[in-house]
Amino acid sequence: VSERLREHPVLGKAPFREPVRFTFNGKPVNAEQGDSIAAALLANGITAFRHSRLGEPRGLFCGIGHCYECRVKVDGVNGVRACLVSAVHGMRVEAEAEGRDGR
Numbered sequence: 827v828s829e830r831l832r833e834h835p836v837l838g839k840a841p842f843r844e845p846v847r848f849t850f851n852g853k854p855v856n857a858e859q860g861d862s863i864a865a866a867l868l869a870n871g872i873t874a875f876r877h878s879r880l881g882e883p884r885g886l887f888c889g890i891g892h893c894y895e896c897r898v899k900v901d902g903v904n905g906v907r908a909c910l911v912s913a914v915h916g917m918r919v920e921a922e923a924e925g926r927d928g929r
């Protein structure tokens with residue numbers, strides 16, 4: 827279920843954007859053209875993008891590329907900051923294997 831603001835009391839209705847689909851840990855994610863990976867994950871109710879070495883969930887924190895908390899693996903490439911990279915149709919996004927539980 828996508829959680830998006832479709833109409834704002836001041837800004838009005840959100841414009842239509844083309845749908846984009848990708849996967850996160852093998853599960854489908856519905857995004858919209860122009861979404862960052864982080865925005866798409868959040869809109870799909872996914873807040874833990876990876877886990878720390880201690881097994882703690884990590885996700886969006888600064889949202890501007892400074893903290894590196896949102897790192898994910900994209901099409902086999904580790905260390906991609908989900909808040910900076912746009913969602914692309916068909917991309918394979920995975921949680922980085924960093925935690926002791928292998929996630």
Ligand code: FES
Pocket residue numbers: 885886887888889890891892893894895896897907908909910
């Ligand atoms: S949320 Fe801080 S770098 Fe992405």
